Amino acid sequence: xxxxxxxxxxxxxxxxxxxxxxxxxxxxxxxxxxxxxxxxxxxxxxxxxxxxxxxxxxxxxxxxxxxxxxxxxxxxxxxxxxxxxxxxxxxxxxxxxxxxxxxxxxxxxxxxxxxxxxxxxxxxxxxxxxxxxxxxxxxxxxxxxxxxxxxxxxxxxxxxxxxxxxxxxxxxxxxxxxxxxxxxxxxxxxxxxxxxxxxxxxxxxxxxxxxxxxxxxxxxxxxxxxxxxxx
Numbered sequence: 001x002x003x004x005x006x007x008x009x010x011x012x013x014x015x016x017x018x019x020x021x022x023x024x025x026x027x028x029x030x031x032x033x034x035x036x037x038x039x040x041x042x043x044x045x046x047x048x049x050x051x052x053x054x055x056x057x058x059x060x061x062x063x064x065x066x067x068x069x070x071x072x073x074x075x076x077x078x079x080x081x082x083x084x085x086x087x088x089x090x091x092x093x094x095x096x097x098x099x100x101x102x103x104x105x106x107x108x109x110x111x112x113x114x115x116x117x118x119x120x121x122x123x124x125x126x127x128x129x130x131x132x133x134x135x136x137x138x139x140x141x142x143x144x145x146x147x148x149x150x151x152x153x154x155x156x157x158x159x160x161x162x163x164x165x166x167x168x169x170x171x172x173x174x175x176x177x178x179x180x181x182x183x184x185x186x187x188x189x190x191x192x193x194x195x196x197x198x199x200x201x202x203x204x205x206x207x208x209x210x211x212x213x214x215x216x217x218x219x220x221x222x223x224x225x226x227x228x229x230x231x
Contacts, residue, residue, distance in 0.1 A: 002197075004054045005172045006037040007159060009179035010063030011152060014096075016180075016203040021227045026092050028230070030099035034059070034106065035230045039221050040176045040201070057172045059106045060162055062155045063097065064113040066090035075120050076141050109162065111154030120145040156183055163187045167194035174198075176219060180205040188214040 013033060021032065037059045068090060072081045101108045122130075126144035129135040135144075166172050167190055174197040177184060184200075188211065191198040200207065200215045203222040212218065 002054045002174050003057050003172045004041060004174040004176060005057045005060065005166055006040055006176045007060045007162065007178065008037060008062065010061050012179050016205060020204060020222060026096035027099045030096050030103065031230050032227045033100055034103040036225055039225055040219065043221065056105055060109055061100060061106060062109045062159055064111045064152050064155065066093040067113050067150065072118060072120065072147065075145055109158045111152050111158060114151045114153050118147060118150050121148045160187055163191050167191050167196050172196065176201060178203065180207055182208045182210050185211055185214050192216065
């Protein structure tokens with residue numbers, strides 16, 4: 001029996017889930033996230049037969065609490081965007097975290113969301129229309145801008161610390177990481193040097209070749225996962 005830990009980059013998962021399956025309630029998304037992780041344990045594939053059946057050690061979910069204090073100038077009018085506990089996006093995220101944290105064998109690893117350099121940027125599609133004369137500056141509204149610069153702090157560090165602990169303590173035999181950027185190359189190296197089997201699920205996202213080379217395989221289950229079957 002292969003003892004497996006599933007690690008989820010929360011920001012990555014939420015973006016991919018929205019792209020693949022659309023918007024839904026926080027409770028439903030939490031159930032989808034839990035079911036998606038468990039699918040890695042229950043499904044059988046040719047590439048994993050040499051490791052035998054899997055047993056779940058734990059699901060680690062890495063994310064940041066929503067931004068509760070922040071004020072940003074809105075480029076489309078004279079008002080400000082004010083984030084508080086009651087902001088719709090904050091309510092959704094808080095409910096999602098609460099629902100996921102109640103699931104069986106889920107460990108929530110929370111970092112901090114920093115907003116020092118946050119600001120609104122004009123979306124590329126709107127910029128193109130502006131340059132072509134299809135829009136004027138007076139036509140621009142909220143839908144033409146996106147808030148950027150919110151930075152997660154402590155998330156990658158927590159992933160690295162957990163992988164190092166799991167690897168050097170030989171707590172698990174295998175790690176499945178749901179993520180998709182080169183920032184996790186050191187994490188992959190740490191796991192493999194300790195003799196763990198390290199797999200990546202990019203959820204249909206294109207993986208950098210450097211990350212692929214530092215893993216033991218790609219296990220993308222996004223095509224076989226059906227969120228409609230999740231209760």
